[in-house]
Amino acid sequence: MNRADMTTQRPWLYTQFAIIAAAVVLWWFGWFGVPPAPFEAFFVSMETWPVSKAIGESLWIYPLVQALHLVAMAFFMGAVMLVNLRLMGLGLTQTPLAQVARSAAPWIIGGLVAMFLTGLPQLMQNSSREYYSEYFWRKMSFLLVSLIMLTISMRFMTRQSDSAAAPSGFKIVGVAALVFWANVIIAARLIGLFT
Amino acid sequence: MFAELLAPLRSLAEYVDMMPSSIAFRESIYVSPYTTVTHVLAVCFFAGLILVMDLRLLGWAFMRTPFSHLQRKLFPLQMLGMAFAGITGLVLTFGDPLRFYSNIFFWTKMLMIVITGINAMAFEYVTQQTVPQWDNSPITPYAAKVAGGVSLFLWSTVIIAGRLIPYNWFA
Secondary structure, rough: OOOOHHHHHHHHHHHHHHHHHHHHHHHOOOOHHHOOOOHHHHHHHHHHHHHHHHHHOOHHHHHHHHHHHHHHHHHHHHHHHHHHHHHHOOOOOOHHHHHHHHHHHHHHHHHHHHHHHHHHHHHHHHHHHHHHOOHHHHHHHHHHHHHHHHHHHHHOOOOOOOEEEEOOOHHHHHHHHEEEEHHHHHHHHHHOOOO | HHHHHHHHHHHHHHHHEEEEEEEEHOOOOHHHHHHHHHHHHHHHHHHHHHHHHHHHOOOOOOOOOOOHHHHHHHHHHHHHHHHHHHHHHHHHHOOOHHHHHOOOHHHHHHHHHHHHHHHHHHHOOOOHHHHHHHHHOOOOHHHHHHHHHHHHHHHHHHHHHHHHHHOOOOO
16 A cells, blocks of 8 residues: 555544444443433334234244345355455455455445345334343444444545555454454344343 | 155154253253354354355456455355354254254255255366466356356355244244
8 A cells, every 4th residue: 555545544544443442442341232211112112013013923024034134144244354354464465455345345235235124124023122132232332333334444444555465554443343243243143042 | 755864864863862962052051052153153254255256256246356366365264164154053953953853944954055065066176177267357157157156046045044944834
């Protein structure tokens, strides 16, 4: 990466560091599993909506969206992993970072849309259980942090960098992003196991 | 027919089911759930990296990266993920063999995994030989598209069948 690129990207790199530090502190002090009280009434009422009840009563909608949610996740994580591995200096090292990010973008955005569309019916059908589950909120907290980091990485940190070796700071961003995404998945699976 | 085909495994499943280690795993408070979590994580890691390679074979993504480079870099990571997914999967099956023995989705998943293996082997011994001809090309040959498409479809069905195992509709 040349000097001009580094100058424009450095503020964003430091922003990422600040987000990582804030996330680790909040996680450490247990703020990642707290249900937000103002939303309680909304979440409790959501599963009584006619459309939510219809989802719950259908024999196949819920299993189908659960399965498709996972398929979308696999596509999404494949694309996200290649971008973050590239930030870490692993994976497609012969391809410029900008090119890896550009090629991954449609699969990342498509995966997010598909996961939102298949996740929402699951939430609606089960909304009060989800509200009172610390794992649901841990998932959402890690998801929020990961999405902010992903947006910054994709928009501001993967432009015009042609060299194979990424600056060392990028490695921290790549590792942290993958750890946070893994925690989204771990927490998501724990909702069903420990709630 | 399907039930007769699996009949010899019935006594094995019953034998494993009675083993103290299998019972201990099944009744554990944390070991069993966290093995499930590790399995899901490993499958996501492994399937994600397989699917991006399938997208490259289909000509849908990462076309500026030579196929041989993508394959060389991702293969060790795919094998690592597969090892974790395989070992945790084996342990989960060991922990509750009778549940999986009588589950149609479990056997669908196993069958799909075997077919993906055959597909991967067919690619390795046939189409792999032609890679130098299209390594940098923006278009992949028909044989590569078929291999990628079949793999993409089968791994998706593996994930779907795996998620449907708790729904034992056809026991």
